[in-house]
Amino acid sequence: MKEQLKGLLDQAQINLSEAQIEQQLALVGLLDKWNKAYNLTSVRNPKDMLTRHIMDSLAVRQYLHGQRFIDVGTGPGLPGLPLAIAEPDNEFVLLDSLGKRIRFIRQVCHELKLTNVTAVQARVEDYQDEKQFDGVISRAFASLNDMLSWCEHLPAENGRFYALKGLYPQDELEQLPEQYKIESIEQINVPGIDASRHIVIISKRS
Numbered sequence: 001m002k003e004q005l006k007g008l009l010d011q012a013q014i015n016l017s018e019a020q021i022e023q024q025l026a027l028v029g030l031l032d033k034w035n036k037a038y039n040l041t042s043v044r045n046p047k048d049m050l051t052r053h054i055m056d057s058l059a060v061r062q063y064l065h066g067q068r069f070i071d072v073g074t075g076p077g078l079p080g081l082p083l084a085i086a087e088p089d090n091e092f093v094l095l096d097s098l099g100k101r102i103r104f105i106r107q108v109c110h111e112l113k114l115t116n117v118t119a120v121q122a123r124v125e126d127y128q129d130e131k132q133f134d135g136v137i138s139r140a141f142a143s144l145n146d147m148l149s150w151c152e153h154l155p156a157e158n159g160r161f162y163a164l165k166g167l168y169p170q171d172e173l174e175q176l177p178e179q180y181k182i183e184s185i186e187q188i189n190v191p192g193i194d195a196s197r198h199i200v201i202i203s204k205r206s
């Protein structure tokens, strides 16, 4: 699996240290182990987890600006955990309403000694943090409209929303509330994934 991951990272031109590669592989091992009891992901095969979870999450990395991020509806820590491993100097809050997913993330942080992750069990609409975020990230969480309305209190003044989507979300973009503007929409190529992937980056109009 290590050689496969290294090949995928090379194709995507993503640089990780040897220790970070080991941590990503350990994350896949823990996902596989806990999946049996906790039903964390419908992806059952560890090799598919490399592409559909690790590589898909890391594809966001090059677009992030800032130091402090929240991954809302993170599930078992996706994309937040692969990003936190790749960016140890940045801070990540990983939030989900389901306790078993948050317990899994805490176990991963303990086993991989990740000190830049805080796992929070809450509904995002109710969550208050004393510091605001440079970025609000989500994958497979909600429509753009719902994400913006549930998370509007979270970003700092110049903060951004990063929504990972499959197909180009034309309908959702047409319904974007006026106070928001699209910074960019990028098509992402994730090695090993054939399906269409996009990242939508949104900010609040000043």
Ligand SMILES: C[S@@+](CC[C@H](N)C(=O)[O-])C[C@H]1O[C@@H](n2cnc3c(N)ncnc32)[C@H](O)[C@@H]1O
Binding pocket: 072, 073, 074, 075, 076, 077, 078, 079, 095, 096, 097, 098, 101, 122, 123, 124, 125, 138, 139, 140, 141, 150
């Ligand atoms: C389809 S899963 C996606 C998980 C992960 N982001 C991924 O890409 O694999 C959506 C997650 O959002 C969480 N969720 C849904 N509504 C939420 C809310 N209002 N606040 C916090 N988490 C929520 C669910 O518990 C679930 O874990």
